[in-house]
Amino acid sequence: MTVSFVLSYYLWVAPHLLLGTIVFAMVRHRLYRQFPMFFLYTAFEILQFVVLFAISRSHVHFGVSYVRAYSVGLALSTATRFGVIHELFRHFFKRYPTLDGVGRYLFRSATIFLLLAAVGVAISAPGRGASLLVNTTCAFDRTASVLQSGLLISLFLFSRYFALSWRSHAFGIALGLGIYASVSLATSSIWLHLGVFGNRALDLFTMATYHLCVLIWMFYLLRPERATSYVLNPPPKHDLDVWNNELQRLVQR
Amino acid sequence: MTTTIILVLISVLALASLLWLAKGRTVSANILQNPSEHLRAVDVEAFRNLVDPDEEEFLRTNLAPPEFRRIQRERLRAAVEYVSCAAQNAAILLRVADAGRRSSDPATAQAAEKLVDNAIRLRLYASLAIPRLYLGMILPGAHISPTRIAESYEQMTRLVVLLGCLQYPTRGISAAL
Numbered sequence: 116m117t118v119s120f121v122l123s124y125y126l127w128v129a130p131h132l133l134l135g136t137i138v139f140a141m142v143r144h145r146l147y148r149q150f151p152m153f154f155l156y157t158a159f160e161i162l163q164f165v166v167l168f169a170i171s172r173s174h175v176h177f178g179v180s181y182v183r184a185y186s187v188g189l190a191l192s193t194a195t196r197f198g199v200i201h202e203l204f205r206h207f208f209k210r211y212p213t214l215d216g217v218g219r220y221l222f223r224s225a226t227i228f229l230l231l232a233a234v235g236v237a238i239s240a241p242g243r244g245a246s247l248l249v250n251t252t253c254a255f256d257r258t259a260s261v262l263q264s265g266l267l268i269s270l271f272l273f274s275r276y277f278a279l280s281w282r283s284h285a286f287g288i289a290l291g292l293g294i295y296a297s298v299s300l301a302t303s304s305i306w307l308h309l310g311v312f313g314n315r316a317l318d319l320f321t322m323a324t325y326h327l328c329v330l331i332w333m334f335y336l337l338r339p340e341r342a343t344s345y346v347l348n349p350p351p352k353h354d355l356d357v358w359n360n361e362l363q364r365l366v367q368r
Numbered sequence: 369m370t371t372t373i374i375l376v377l378i379s380v381l382a383l384a385s386l387l388w389l390a391k392g393r394t395v396s397a398n399i400l401q402n403p404s405e406h407l408r409a410v411d412v413e414a415f416r417n418l419v420d421p422d423e424e425e426f427l428r429t430n431l432a433p434p435e436f437r438r439i440q441r442e443r444l445r446a447a448v449e450y451v452s453c454a455a456q457n458a459a460i461l462l463r464v465a466d467a468g469r470r471s472s473d474p475a476t477a478q479a480a481e482k483l484v485d486n487a488i489r490l491r492l493y494a495s496l497a498i499p500r501l502y503l504g505m506i507l508p509g510a511h512i513s514p515t516r517i518a519e520s521y522e523q524m525t526r527l528v529v530l531l532g533c534l535q536y537p538t539r540g541i542s543a544a545l
Contacts, residue, residue, distance in 0.1 A: 290390050
């Protein structure tokens, strides 16, 4: 048993055990009401892990059936992740009704733009793997990663420009997903270029990133929501005069 | 190979920008520790004067065309500064008001809600006004009057004062505006 073998098993099993903790915490704190898609995503990730782990331990090992199951799981997981991103957008703009229209416009425009970019990339670099399934899976993963990381960066940019504040739960979910999508974009591109399914170094890197993302989700979802507080020095007397003058003007309007 | 390298570089860039944007959240939280220190004074009347079409018309008729274009560019550059300052103040006040929205006092929460709404509007107007002002610098003859910024800023200032009276921690801010 080599170190890399033990490490790969640790990085495969541990994040899913931690996801179990997240599911438990979400049920306990009723966070599944606020983030139903994220709850579904974490539950699905655990289920997918159980199925894939069982297949890998059977006589099939990491053969064609495993790749098929992995591809189906990836497609469903990606679809759920899109649901989570949509949920984050909705959750965010619900807090700022003034920006609802602009937010919808941003979400649609960013999706169309990123979709066109991802399709352009898919056409220009279709991959050179012998297996159609591996090629399709990696190309799909790459396209989804372009869209997901782009959408999350748009959301972060938008919130930064308008100086909007995030609730820490939503922030943690978005940050974790964003990191994972960005790294996925690189790994799926390399996979597609190499044309082989599975590369030890790349697998370990992807799994370590996923582990980090799960830790980020845990950190933000398990700790209580922090209330923003600020302290100002007592105001000088003339401030009160300004207030009074301004209030008088307000009342007289 | 080239596409793969480009995509890997894009993903690194995406990751870096994501972390940078996420870090901005902490910086904003630090600003909240003492908002009045970060607010910059904005003279609404001076801004109004800079974007007043009558004033512009007066300068156009009384100055030689090259001189008018030069002066108009200077005026619009100053107007951009004013709008940027107002937008920056709006961003800080938005954070302050956001915290006030969670107040148990309904009057404070309502005033904070209005301030959030107003500050967002101001940032929206600013994002539309700044490119128009720059366009005005390129084409000094074009009519540009982003007076909604001034109105929105005044309305926001009044709300800050109201919120300041309702909620203890915002005191001191109104004087900085």
